[in-house]
Amino acid sequence: MAELTVCAPAKINLHLEVLGLRADGFHELAMVMQSIELVDALHLAPSADGTISLRCDRPDLPVDGSNLIVRAATMLRERSGLPELGAHIRLEKRIPVGAGLAGGSSDGAAALVGLQALWGLRFSHPELLAMAAELGSDMPFCLDGGTQLCFGRGEVLEKVPPAEGDPLAVLLLKHPASSVSTPWAYGRCRELRGHAYLRDPHAFAQRREALRRSPLLAGLAGTAAMPPVRNDLQEVVEPEVASVREGLELLRRSDRPLAVAMSGSGPSLFAVFPDLDCAQAAQAALAAACTAAGFESWACAFRPRGVSLEP
Incomplete structure (x- = not known):
């Protein structure tokens, strides 16, 4: 298959309310999150030898197993039961790092979507959302995006219908x-x-x-x-x-x-x-x-x- 490109948008919080502590030690949140047109780009191509590799135009960004892109790719391959699957991934980083804009989470979500297409997998959307939630609290939102109410740790989503007219x-x-x-x-x-x-x-x-x-x-x-x-x-x-x-x-x-x-x-x-x-x-x-x-x-x-x- 030829190279695929996936857009990974940043998000902002239009509301972030810390309600209290949950039994699992995480904070219970009530949020409104919004995707914006500031995007990273993931370029994906199959690898012949079954390796998963990541390159980035930001030399200060880790490209090993600590990166959510690599973690998402590894999880998707493991859940597929096809250990021979591999990919060369190149990340064009435009969202600032460590900025509270969920750039890393969005990149990981983009890896799930892009590699599912690249590898011809057939996970359902709820299955992809469940994998995203395992990897990070913001990742389910990054997968779906738009304007969403986000509850729990941020992984429980309720879509807000888009407004008519020009976007804010x-x-x-x-x-x-x-x-x-x-x-x-x-x-x-x-x-x-x-x-x-x-x-x-x-x-x-x-x-x-x-x-x-x-x-x-x-x-x-x-x-x-x-x-x-x-x-x-x-x-x-x-x-x-x-x-x-x-x-x-x-x-x-x-x-x-x-x-x-x-x-x-x-x-x-x-x-x-x-x-x-x-x-x-x-x-x-x-x-x-x-x-x-x-x-x-x-x-x-x-x-x-x-x-x-x-x-």
Whole structure:
């Protein structure tokens, strides 16, 4: 088979609520996640000797068994029962690494979709989702993408219908020298907010239902004004990470953003705009200030789907 290409989009969190702790030690979450048109590309070709190899145009990115692409490929081959399957994989990395944008998870999800096609496998979509959930909490969302309510650890998905008209867009900022440890962010959240955690499964269910009926979904549908974005991790990260504070202040200076927030555990930051033209105009207006402060920026539209095979 000829080489296949799979697009792996980034995501942002339009809502991230830490409800409490689960019996398995993970945090119970209520989120709204959104795919955006900032994508990595995976190029896949069969290998004659049954090896799985990964190359990347970012030399600082691991390409061994710690990479989710390799882990996804290995799992898919093991579940197929066909140990002779192999692939040469080349990753074009455009999503910044360690940014709270699920780039690694999206790449892993893209490997599942692309290798299923390359190897001629017939796993059902629910089976692929189950494999994705084993590999990472964000991976099921990255597989399906679009706009989704995400519950549990993030792997329980409920699709939100796309709005009519032009898609919303974001201006993203990230300082290349800045990083935030996700385990640290959740640990710090527990330290500072653990006293307010919900402990009753019925209370979890009530918060999930409240999110289903929230003004945010009306704002995304264009039937109401966009409310402020809630990110419980931003509350603990922003006071302790200077680049997050500086980037949020820059975005708040842009021309009439609909919302400004941090994505996931950071350190990427975003402002939502009515369309891509507005996001690009904001990027141009803030270009000098972003350069002076050392920030990289991207303007991109909301994306209605997750990973996808290129035609």
